[in-house]
Amino acid sequence: MSQIYKSPKICIVGCGIMGLSSAYCLAKYYQGADITIYSKDVPPNTTSNAGYGIVFCRSYDSKMYSKKIGEWSSETSRYCSELLKNPDNASKMGINPVDGFLVMTKKEILEVEKDPDRESIVHSPSLRSSCTYFRECTPGEIQDKFLSKNAQFDILLDVPKADAQFNNLSFYIYGTFIIDTDLYLLWMQNEMKNMVERGQLRNFKVEQRHVDHLSDLCNKDFDLIVNCSGLGAGKLVGDPLVSAIRAQWFLIRAPEITNLYYAGRTCICPRPGRVSLGSVFQWDRYDTEIDPVVTKDNWDRAKSLFPEIQENQILGEYVRLRPGRRGGARLEFERMTGHGKSMPVIHNYGHAGTGIGQHWGCALNVLEISKAVLLNGKSKL
The missing domain is CATH 3.30.9.10 (D-Amino Acid Oxidase, subunit A, domain 2)
Structure with missing residues (x-):
């Protein structure tokens, strides 16, 4: 009979934004959980600390992104909007609203529209939902943000001068968020430490260590492993993509x-x-x-x-x-065997340059998979 875990012992591999947000999302749901993070690099020296912090998602390409990029980014945008209802706390977390501008050639917009493997925010409701708003710029906005600066659009867009003529361009304005990951990653770590002090978690710790093979963790007494190892996943689980x-x-x-x-x-x-x-x-x-x-x-x-x-x-x-992955991010369940033991694993890696924008949607996806494994006692998904 499958065992049901309500206060599980969880191991997260990776301490960037995917690892910490997965840990925090699980910590909020599983009262009394014991969470350990193993990572070669820890904040402030992770790839996430160096990221731009942009939540906005402007395009989809099947060669590098998951089809769920719009859904994951939209969840992250909604999460940031909720956090901003408490401005003081959002500021401490590093959540900052911003207005953005997008310039595209009409030629590129048409090319993307005809390509079944690509999508643009111009025509994709899913990608648009990653913004708080999205619309075409007014003539006054174009004048203020571009024409008054004598913008050289051929250099800016790296396209031939003919494609960069004003009549061949489209201008958009949108609302999104910039996350200061130095603050945000630290906030999540501190919040989980506070949850231990409040009795909401049994234990939380971050251990700076290198994991050679994910299967080596099967001989530990964890109930669940979440693999958020980013670029390191190639060697960690032998993923050639x-x-x-x-x-x-x-x-x-x-x-x-x-x-x-x-x-x-x-x-x-x-x-x-x-x-x-x-x-x-x-x-x-x-x-x-x-x-x-x-x-x-x-x-x-x-x-x-x-x-x-x-x-x-x-x-x-x-x-x-x-951390790129051809075909898009891997977010799925696998039962891994090592040292004669079987261990449930959730993979969450390969988000290319858009991991910060997708992180909370992915964390929620990790939580949903974990429920099927830990609470329903299912061995397969």
């Missing part, structure tokens, strides 16, 4: 930039005390040295919209490897 997506960007001091901008590969993202400028999306590239060609490309595209920014405003330039 996992690969690095290299990113490179600047951080600058520019308090006058208060809106989020997306245009082609260009992303200009205001964050507390700094602005991120970039980026690149380079599959299967694992080097982490600064590439001077990318440096010039990122800087030129940013200056095509904000010509006033100067090099003395640069706070730093960075390279990180995002």
Whole structure:
């Protein structure tokens, strides 16, 4: 007979936003649970700490994203909206509302509409639901945010001049959130520690350690393992679809930039005390040295919209490897065997460059799967 666990002992592998949000979501539901996180890297040194923090999801491509990206991002957006009902607490958590602008060529919009493997927020209700609002810009907004700056759209969008003529462009404005992950990850850890003190959790701890193979954890006395190991999942569970997506960007001091901008590969993202400028999306590239060609490309595209920014405003330039997975994120149940024992595992990894935007929707999905395994006593899903 299958056993039912109401106060389970849970192991999370990974301490980025997927690991911590999964842990926190499970902790809120399973009163008296014992939760342990194993991770090679812990905040503030995770991939999530370096992320832009954007909840908005502008596109879907079946080669790199799960079909559920819109659903997961929408849940995260709703969660952030709820948190903002308590502004003081939201501020402590690092949840910041922002208005964003999106520029696309009409040619790209048409190409995406005809491609069955891609979707754009322009035509996708699912992706639009990841915003608090989404509409076309008014002429006044276009003038204020772009034309008054003499924007060079061919450089900004990295397209031929003919495609970048004003009549060939579409402009949109939307509402979304920027999450300061330095604050947010720390808040979730502290909140689970507080839950232990309040008697809501039996135990919570983060242990900085490397796990070679997920099956090695089967000889522990855990009731459930949640695999949120990001890029490390490739080796951890032998997933050949996992690969690095290299990113490179600047951080600058520019308090006058208060809106989020997306245009082609260009992303200009205001964050507390700094602005991120970039980026690149380079599959299967694992080097982490600064590439001077990318440096010039990122800087030129940013200056095509904000010509006033100067090099003395640069706070730093960075390279990180995002956890990509061909075909999209893996969020599913598996019963794993190791050391002669069987262990229920929920995989939650491979979210590419949009994990922060999807994290709470994914955490809720992890919780739902866990209920079927731990509360209903099912051995398979």
